[in-house]
Amino acid sequence: MKKIKWILLVILIAAIAGYLYINEASKENDPTKSKESIAISVNELCDLFVNNEDSANALYLSKVIDIKGAVSKIENNDNRYSLYLNNSDGTTSISCEMDTTQNEKIKLLKQNQEVNIKGYCIGMLIDLELNKCRIID
Amino acid sequence: MSNNRLNMKKIFFALLLTICVLNLNAQKYFTKTGNIQFLSKTPLEDITAENRKVVSVLDVATGALEFSLLMKGFDFPNQLMEDHFNESYAESSLFPKATFKGKIVDLSKIDFKKDGTYTADVLGNLTIKDVTKEIKTSVTFVIKNGTIVATSKIDIKPREFNFKIPATAENKIAQSVAVNIKMDYALK
Numbered sequence: 027m028k029k030i031k032w033i034l035l036v037i038l039i040a041a042i043a044g045y046l047y048i049n050e051a052s053k054e055n056d057p058t059k060s061k062e063s064i065a066i067s068v069n070e071l072c073d074l075f076v077n078n079e080d081s082a083n084a085l086y087l088s089k090v091i092d093i094k095g096a097v098s099k100i101e102n103n104d105n106r107y108s109l110y111l112n113n114s115d116g117t118t119s120i121s122c123e124m125d126t127t128q129n130e131k132i133k134l135l136k137q138n139q140e141v142n143i144k145g146y147c148i149g150m151l152i153d154l155e156l157n158k159c160r161i162i163d
Numbered sequence: 164m165s166n167n168r169l170n171m172k173k174i175f176f177a178l179l180l181t182i183c184v185l186n187l188n189a190q191k192y193f194t195k196t197g198n199i200q201f202l203s204k205t206p207l208e209d210i211t212a213e214n215r216k217v218v219s220v221l222d223v224a225t226g227a228l229e230f231s232l233l234m235k236g237f238d239f240p241n242q243l244m245e246d247h248f249n250e251s252y253a254e255s256s257l258f259p260k261a262t263f264k265g266k267i268v269d270l271s272k273i274d275f276k277k278d279g280t281y282t283a284d285v286l287g288n289l290t291i292k293d294v295t296k297e298i299k300t301s302v303t304f305v306i307k308n309g310t311i312v313a314t315s316k317i318d319i320k321p322r323e324f325n326f327k328i329p330a331t332a333e334n335k336i337a338q339s340v341a342v343n344i345k346m347d348y349a350l351k
Contacts, residue, residue: 083256087259088235088249088256108216121195121216123216148233148236149233149235149259149260151232151233155233157235157236157238
């Protein structure tokens with residue numbers, strides 16, 4: 027009897043650990059489920075990267091960024107969307123590569139519509155790049 | 164012919180030449196949506212990843228070809244693989260970008276003004292994790308209606324680029340990784 031109890035306990039612990047592990051792994055893929063996110067304006071984030079890319083990388087790489095702004099361009103490549111948000115003088119864009127779970131929402135979006143997006147900051151090439159982005163309702 | 168007219172003619176041709184040269188300089192093709200995929204194949208595990216946001220410039224006048232990408236832009240089917248890649252092997256926070264700077268070796272093989280499929284060698288330097296290696300590869304250029312699609316396949320040895328692979332993962336990551344490159348250029 028004692029033995030069965032022990033076995034049940036071990037199975038229970040393993041099940042909880044497995045659940046937590048899978049849950050944690052999938053969570054990391056979804057920026058909206060991350061407990062920590064950085065809310066920042068499009069202008070401020072663009073300025074930081076343009077003025078000092080290294081220090082901006084140190085602060086924001088892999089962090090979940092929460093931005094709001096008007097969609098300047100909607101791009102679709104092989105059914106994967108990118109939304110672009112421009113800074114106010116139009117010199118820098120934030121390119122948000124959207125998670126494919128967002129496709130139906132994006133189809134309803136219009137250019138210049140205000141959106142709130144969360145995504146992972148992956149750095150800057152010509153545009154400042156966010157990926158795995160999702161729209162927050 | 165008067166001297167004056169001859170001078171005018173000279174000036175005219177000089178101007179024409181300048182315009183031609185300027186025009187050649189303007190022949191830069193560009194993409195922000197270049198695609199690079201890699202496949203690491205071992206008996207234990209196949210690992211694939213895709214980067215859909217490669218920036219590249221192709222100067223058809225000089226044959227200069229460059230691209231750069233963000234290491235964290237590689238999308239893996241499995242989040243744990245992606246985390247291992249970025250945090251351990253590629254150290255993407257320390258080395259956020261990979262770049263290639265090269266040149267089409269036999270530029271005369273390609274008529275960029277004429278639609279068609281051409282193959283030419285590209286020679287250049289690939290830099291990943293601050294390690295630079297010379298690479299020569301055959302590239303196919305498909306020219307159609309003012310757009311160019313360039314495709315190539317290279318093999319990269321991750322260990323040569325200082326990828327830190329722990330003993331526990333040694334058998335899961337191929338010695339040589341196949342990299343497929345596809346750039347969809349339009350005139351800048």
